[in-house]
Amino acid sequence: MGHLAYIFQRRNTILIIQVGSVLLLISTALTWVTATGLPETAAADELGLLGGEMSPTVRAMGLVGVAGGVAATIARKWVRGLIGAVLLGAAVISLIGAGLTLLEPAATAAPALAEYTGTTDPAAAYTPGFAVWLAILGAIMLLVSSLALLLFSPGWSDERTAKKYSRGRAGAENPDEIDLWDDLSDGDDPTARR
Template sequence: MRRARSTAVLAMLAAGALGVIASTQTWIDVTLDDGAQQTLAVAGADALPILTPLSLAALALGAALSIVGPVLRHVFGVVGALIAALVGLGTAQLLVGRPVAAAASTVTEATGISGTDAVASLVTGFSLTPWLALTLLAQAVLFAAAVFTLVTARRWASGASRKYRTATEAGTGRPHDAIDSWDDLSRGDDPTA
């Protein structure tokens, strides 16, 4: 499990970044019949308002996962799985169902007509873009990375590097000399104590 940490971190960062990018892209093209056939583009952040903040949270989880200890690795794994489940379910509902409710705010902003029934009567058609499927794929990657983190977190190497170990930890049996005393002072230790 030598590369488990970097695999989990990179997968979470990639999923979070794809979620943030997808939130700015067009998810739904809505065709309105308000006298003139008008097509409106609905961005991912408008269709699924939780997408941007939770994708940013996934990015933060990925970045922080690289420096935390074993307990927080498990906590971050659970939080990552919850984020993936929430965004994934919201995206799946838009893919399966009729996304008129997701486009309601954009239609209201363009036409001034509000209310779910009134907006639904204006919408004559809609088409989904590939960004929904890409977002769903990103959430699957995030969920897999979170589960992978939960499974492998205990086996990750600790953050302490070999070059920062003291001579007694490294197992050298040589006597303590003047250079070692200066090194002790540099680290803030009192060599006379």
């Protein structure tokens, strides 16, 4: 468990969250399924259906992942747990959406295909593309990193971020630059003590 905690430090975990979320977003802009042998009412015989058209929830979960990754960088311990739970849900929803496309491409492509063809007649063949695998990879990365956020973020130190965005302690024993500036703002000249 110690090695995993070392691997999933704050920086690494947030990076994996962001990369997984961006992969989800990129995959939804690419072709998930190519439908061939379209009905006669269609203008073409072949049509590439984008991930965003087939599963808009995956795109939304990618946005949730990006926002959650940013929020986790500045959040405190218990808030990171909430963010981790939300990201875990987003990862599961994304994994289900992309997985169903691989398992049942005809069923998941039917609504988007009906918009293009104007009919509910199915195509002759459906071929999942590389972008679906990209979405699955992104969802797995988001899943693993959200679990890491839930498990290991309570052990992350909040001192550095807390110090950076909060006021120092007036009259601290071992003052740093922030404490000295805060003392000066309060009317106490730190050079007078020397």
